[in-house]
Amino acid sequence: MDTWADFDGSAGAEIDVLFEIRETDDDPAASPNWGPWGRLDNHEIEARAVEARAFLTTKDASYTPIVSQLRLYADEVA
Numbered sequence: 459m460d461t462w463a464d465f466d467g468s469a470g471a472e473i474d475v476l477f478e479i480r481e482t483d484d485d486p487a488a489s490p491n492w493g494p495w496g497r498l499d500n501h502e503i504e505a506r507a508v509e510a511r512a513f514l515t516t517k518d519a520s521y522t523p524i525v526s527q528l529r530l531y532a533d534e535v536a
Contacts, residue, residue, distance in 0.1 A: 472517040475525075481505035502535065 477498040484490035486507035498510070510530055514523035 473521060473523045474515050475523070476513040476515075477510065478513070479503070479508050479510045479530075482507050503532075508532075 478495045479498045479501075480492045480495045481503060482490040482492050483506050490507065492509065495511070508530075510528075512525060512528060514525065516523055
């Protein structure tokens with residue numbers, strides 16, 4: 459997202475991506491209680507685990523948006 463330097467796309471294709479996350483303070487390997495999904499723009503998150511998803515849309519039916527790789531980076535705030 460930051461500056462979209464790694465976005466490879468066609469000029470003229472109206473494509474949009476919406477990132478959402480949800481958080482839990484529970485052990486994610488057990489049966490965690492997840493919070494609601496919420497839009498991810500730029501957040502400070504305090505959680506034990508995070509799940510993420512992306513919604514891809516286009517206004518042009520001749521294009522099919524595809525994600526081949528998606529990374530979320532997290533830094534611990536001191």
